[in-house]
Amino acid sequence: MSTLGSNRQSGQAGKRRPRLRRAQCWLAAALGFALVAPACADAEKAKAIVANICAACHGIDGNSTIPTFPKLAGRHPDYIVRELKEFVGGKRKSDIMAPICAALDPDDFKSLGAYFGAQKPTSGTVLDKKAAEIGEKLYQDGDEVRGVPACGGCHNPDGSGNKRFPRLAGQHREYLIEQMVNFQKDIRNYESARLMREVAKRLTDDEIKAVAEYLTGL
Ligand code: HEC
Ligand code: HEC
Numbered sequence: 001m002s003t004l005g006s007n008r009q010s011g012q013a014g015k016r017r018p019r020l021r022r023a024q025c026w027l028a029a030a031l032g033f034a035l036v037a038p039a040c041a042d043a044e045k046a047k048a049i050v051a052n053i054c055a056a057c058h059g060i061d062g063n064s065t066i067p068t069f070p071k072l073a074g075r076h077p078d079y080i081v082r083e084l085k086e087f088v089g090g091k092r093k094s095d096i097m098a099p100i101c102a103a104l105d106p107d108d109f110k111s112l113g114a115y116f117g118a119q120k121p122t123s124g125t126v127l128d129k130k131a132a133e134i135g136e137k138l139y140q141d142g143d144e145v146r147g148v149p150a151c152g153g154c155h156n157p158d159g160s161g162n163k164r165f166p167r168l169a170g171q172h173r174e175y176l177i178e179q180m181v182n183f184q185k186d187i188r189n190y191e192s193a194r195l196m197r198e199v200a201k202r203l204t205d206d207e208i209k210a211v212a213e214y215l216t217g218l
Contacts, residue, residue: 046111053100054112062119067174074121077113078163082192084109091190123170126217135214138207148202151211154195159218164192169218176212 051060054072058064062073072080086092087101104112126132140157142150151168155161159169168176182188183200203211 042108042111043115046108046115049104049108049112050115057096058116062116063122064172067172068178069172070175071121071171072116073119074160075113075117075167076161076163077110077117079161079166080113080116081109084112086190086192092188092193121167121170123218124172124216126213128213131210131213132217133214134207135210135212138211139214143202146202148207149199151199159215168215171215173209173212173216176215177208180208180212 050058057066057069058072062075063071083092084101084104085106087094087097088106090098138148139151139159142148142153152159154165155168156165159167161167161169179188180200180203183193183197184203186197189197200208
């Protein structure tokens with residue numbers, strides 16, 4: 001399993017400063033920099049799409065407050081683009097996201113990814129400390145006897161994720177649990193979900209709850 005966790009560049013996206021970028025856009029527009037302007041137009045369009053469509057469920061800053069709607073803030077932009085494409089192709093099944101993605105222009109996926117990637121992610125609150133401790137051990141060390149790999153080897157020890165392995169830190173426990181069950185039941189059964197299906201099938205219901213409790217608090 002050691003090579004699987006080799007892609008460790010962490011999602012730095014959350015550290016970008018949108019305010020600075022806005023100033024740069026304004027400056028570019030004022031000075032008429034033709035090369036910079038299209039990227040700014042994309043960013044403005046993404047912002048409008050988020051405000052009109054995505055914000056209702058995912059929050060204007062990507063920190064959804066509804067437990068079954070995932071937080072998107074601080075996700076690697078490439079992961080967001082990949083999932084949007086999977087919804088369009090129908091490989092990742094969701095009655096909610098499929099029609100939304102089908103109605104979008106795929107040319108906007110990249111700037112939507114950049115928008116959410118640049119938002120600052122929030123943490124949730126741990127309600128069951130004991131479960132979170134059990135979850136932490138599983139997340140950081142795995143279980144060698146049963147062949148459960150350490151989650152942190154792929155998703156990073158701090159849960160920040162990267163372009164291949166999504167950010168899990170601070171995510172709603174309900175969403176995390178739902179998705180781990182989706183992997184177990186082969187509902188998320190496309191190519192990039194193959195590794196995660198193998199992992200999820202080795203977890204018990206209690207372990208799923210424990211690791212979700214831990215991750216919510218990160
Ligand atoms: C009506 C509520 C709703 C709206 C509006 C909505 N989403 Fe979603 N979104 C969801 C739900 C529910 C899921 C989880 C789908 C599943 O079960 O796999 C999701 C999942 C996602 C994911 C995958 C997240 C992950 O962690 O894998 C991305 C990316 C995403 N949405 C982006 C968007 C974007 C971009 C928009 C706006 C264009 C949008 N969503 C609008 C409800 C919504
Ligand atoms: C070998 C690498 C690997 C390991 C180890 C791993 N994962 Fe994953 N995980 C993935 C990949 C790849 C995805 C994205 C799948 C996709 O594209 O839909 C993922 C996705 C997820 C998701 C869905 C996130 C979302 O936003 O929808 C959850 C939850 C998750 N993993 C939890 C865990 C937990 C808990 C562990 C440890 C028990 C773990 N993972 C170990 C590779 C891994």
